[in-house]
Structure formats: structure tokens, C-alpha cells
Amino acid sequence: MTDIVNVFYVEDDKDEVELMSLYLNRYNLQPKIVLHIADTVDEAKQMFNLEKYSLALIDWNLPDGTGGDIALHIRNADSSFPIVFLSGLVTVSLVNEAKTYDPEAFLEKDYNKKFIEEIYAILKRDS
Incomplete structure (x- = not known):
């Protein structure tokens, strides 16, 4: 794995973006993650094909759709691309709906250390 990885991050809440950036830097794990941020489904669909990313972190609830809308777009381009859905409240029904996008x-x-370590573990597993 390289020293820097590009991660596609779809999040409409600027405070959440700030928290993610802050905690990625706080724990200073390697490799360094560079976040490429989109805040709507439409913007995410446009951005995804512009850069090579190692992972997609996608908020489930967005102003113009769901994380599933973006995942479907990603799956059409690359059926094995690693996707992680994020939500402030994870329910069984939400997880079951999300499973259809693999x-x-x-x-x-x-944004504790365990949360950040889980993201890194997925990055390492899929590299």
C-alpha cells in the first residue's frame, strides 16, 4: 500500500466532514488518507469517475437521495469496488436495505479510534 490513499467521501454535513478529517489526522494512522468530498448524489456520480480511489465512504442519508443511489452507480462501473456506508443511526432495516449493494x-x-481503525482495516483488506 502506498503512503497516501485517495478515499471518496460522500457527506452533506460539513460538520461531519470536519470531524472525519480531524479524527483521521488525530490518530495519525498509515497510510495517510486524502478525502475527496462530494455532498450530493449528483455530485458524487460526476466525481467518481474523475479520480482513482481506494475506498468509498458514503453517508446513507443525502439531500437528493440515498447512499444506495451512489453505490448503484459505483457497482455499474466496478462491481468489486470497496464501499462503506455511514449513518448516524444504524438500524437492522437500514443494514438489510444496504446489503443489496454488497x-x-x-x-x-x-469518530473514536475503533471507528477509524475499522476504516483502515477495510483499506488494508482491499489493497
């Missing part, structure tokens, strides 16, 4: 994980947003 994600690596569905994580509840909790």
Missing part, C-alpha cells in the same frame, strides 16, 4: 461494512458514525 458493501464492505455499514458503520455508525462514531
Whole structure:
């Protein structure tokens, strides 16, 4: 794995983006993650094909759709691309709906070290 990895991050809440960036830097794990941020489904669909990413972190609830809309777009381009869904509240029904997109994980947003380590573990597993 290289020293820097590009991660596609879809999140409409600027405070959540700030928290993710802050905690990725706080724990200073390797490799360094560079976040490429989209805040709507439409923007995410346009951005995905512009860069080579190692992982997609996708908020489930977005102003113009769901994370599933983006995952479907990604799956049409690359059926094995690693996707992690994120939500402030993870329910059984939400996880069951998300499973249809074959994600690596569905994580509840909790910016502690374990949450960040789970993201890194998925990156390492899929590299």
C-alpha cells in the first residue's frame, strides 16, 4: 500500500466532514488518507469517475437521495469496488436495505479510534 490513499467521501454535513478529517489526522494512522468530498448524489456520480480511489465512504442519508443511489452507480462501473456506508443511526432495516449493494461494512458514525481503525482495516483488506 502506498503512503497516501485517495478515499471518496460522500457527506452533506460539513460538520461531519470536519470531524472525519480531524479524527483521521488525530490518530495519525498509515497510510495517510486524502478525502475527496462530494455532498450530493449528483455530485458524487460526476466525481467518481474523475479520480482513482481506494475506498468509498458514503453517508446513507443525502439531500437528493440515498447512499444506495451512489453505490448503484459505483457497482455499474466496478462491481468489486470497496464501499462503506455511514449513518448516524444504524438500524437492522437500514443494514438489510444496504446489503443489496454488497458493501464492505455499514458503520455508525462514531469518530473514536475503533471507528477509524475499522476504516483502515477495510483499506488494508482491499489493497
